[in-house]
Structures are given as C-alpha cells and as structure tokens.
Amino acid sequence: MAGIDIICLSADEQMKLKIVHSIASNIYDVSIDDICSSARISRRTFYNNFQSKYAIPLWHKNFICKYTLDKIGQDYSWEEGYERFFSMCLKEKKYLLHTAQHHYDSLPVSFDSALETSTWYKNRAQQLGRALERQGIDPSEKQMRYCIEMCTRIESFAARSWIGSESPDAPRVIAACLVACVPRALYDALQKKEPQESVMNGALVEAAEGV
Known part of the structure; x- marks a missing residue:
C-alpha cells in the first residue's frame, strides 16, 4: 500500500475551503x-476570497481536480487519479450538493449537461492538453482533440451520476469503470508505466476545519 499523501494547502486554499464548509x-x-x-469571518474576508457566492461552486470543483484529475499523466496513473477524485468527492459530497447552483437532480452546476459552455469542462480539457504537451504530444491534433472531448464528457457524466446517487459505488469501483471508458489513445499517452496502489488522503478535508 502506498503511503497516505500529505497535501499542504496554502493559506488561501484553507480560507476558501473553510468558507465552502460553512x-x-x-x-x-x-x-x-x-x-x-457560519465561517466566523467578515464580509470583507469573504469578498477577498470570492467575487460572489456563485463563484464558490466552480472553485470547489477546480480545487478537487487540482489534487486529483489534473495530476493524471504527471504524478498519478489514470486509476490513481480517478480513485482519488471520487474519494475526495465522497468526502466533500455534502458541500458539493450544498454549492449546487440549481436543483437539477441535486447535482453541482459544473457537472451539469451544458458541457460546451461549462468553465469547468473547458478547464479540464486544458489540463489534459497540458499533460499531453508535457509528454511531447500535440493536443490539437484531430484524433487527440476528439479523445480529449470524449474523455471530459465521460468524466462529467460519471461525476454527475455518481455524486447524485444515494448509494454510490465505492471510489475504486467507479474509478475502474471510468478508466475503461477513456479513449485508448489518450489513456496510453498519459498512463504511468508503474502505477502505485492509491490511498486517498483522509486529512485533506480536515485541514480546513482547524483554521
């Protein structure tokens, strides 16, 4: 078993996460x-961190992706990245649902069906593109561009379905299912040769609670 990751959050991340959890x-x-x-902060502190309360959901999803999906192809294998993503979503599920901007099946707005216009969707595609560039692969090549589009759509659908489920599969189970759906060309381009067995950091969410 791999050791538990120790993720050091910046002061800015700790404050933003504290606000999310409030x-x-x-x-x-x-x-x-x-x-x-609820957060025991001033309005000034709030606006120093978020332009409005509606800026919270996208930050929260991008925060989760930063430590999970965005590390695929660099620090994590697909299996590791996806398992960490769903493990973190499980720990944050209550807050993901609380920060939903509408009541579309109680699912977060950044995982909704308007993928083409979703800022999260665009950010995720950009991160995959950067990961490919680090491997010396052109993400604008037609086939790879299509693979990126399909992968982000699949990830979004899986996240929406899983987060909205009252009895979601274990993170490792849904991660394995999602890995099987990743386009082969993209999977091979970013897969680590020797993936380590993943263990999700259980201290990440608690890091903000002590602020």
Whole structure:
C-alpha cells in the first residue's frame, strides 16, 4: 500500500475551503451574511476570497481536480487519479450538493449537461492538453482533440451520476469503470508505466476545519 499523501494547502486554499464548509444548505438559500456568520469571518474576508457566492461552486470543483484529475499523466496513473477524485468527492459530497447552483437532480452546476459552455469542462480539457504537451504530444491534433472531448464528457457524466446517487459505488469501483471508458489513445499517452496502489488522503478535508 502506498503511503497516505500529505497535501499542504496554502493559506488561501484553507480560507476558501473553510468558507465552502460553512455553507449548511443550498447556496441559493443562504445569504453572504449567513456564510460569514457560519465561517466566523467578515464580509470583507469573504469578498477577498470570492467575487460572489456563485463563484464558490466552480472553485470547489477546480480545487478537487487540482489534487486529483489534473495530476493524471504527471504524478498519478489514470486509476490513481480517478480513485482519488471520487474519494475526495465522497468526502466533500455534502458541500458539493450544498454549492449546487440549481436543483437539477441535486447535482453541482459544473457537472451539469451544458458541457460546451461549462468553465469547468473547458478547464479540464486544458489540463489534459497540458499533460499531453508535457509528454511531447500535440493536443490539437484531430484524433487527440476528439479523445480529449470524449474523455471530459465521460468524466462529467460519471461525476454527475455518481455524486447524485444515494448509494454510490465505492471510489475504486467507479474509478475502474471510468478508466475503461477513456479513449485508448489518450489513456496510453498519459498512463504511468508503474502505477502505485492509491490511498486517498483522509486529512485533506480536515485541514480546513482547524483554521
């Protein structure tokens, strides 16, 4: 078994995560004052971190991806990255649902069906492109561009379905299912030769709670 990762959050990340974890119900139903009171911060501190409460959901998803999906092809294999992603989503599920910007099956907006216009979708595609460039592969090549598009769509669908499920499969199970759907050309381009067995860091979410 691999050792548990120790992820050192920046002061900025710790404060933003503290704000995320202070949201006790759907983001449409709480005010900035409610959030500030729960987080025990001033309105000034809130606006130093987020332009509005509606900026919270996208930051939260990008934060999760930063430590999981975005490391595929660099630090993690596909299997490791996906398992870590779903493990972290499981720990953050309550907050993912609380920060949903609408009630579309109780799913987060950045995993919704409007993939082409989703900022998260574009960010994820860009991260895959950068990972390919680090391997000396042109992400703008037609076949690879198609693979990136399909992969991000599959990831989004899997995340939406899994997060919205009342009885989700274990992270390792859904990760294996998702890996099987990754386009082969993309999988081979970014797969590590000797993937390590993954263990999700259980201390990540708690890091913000002590702030």
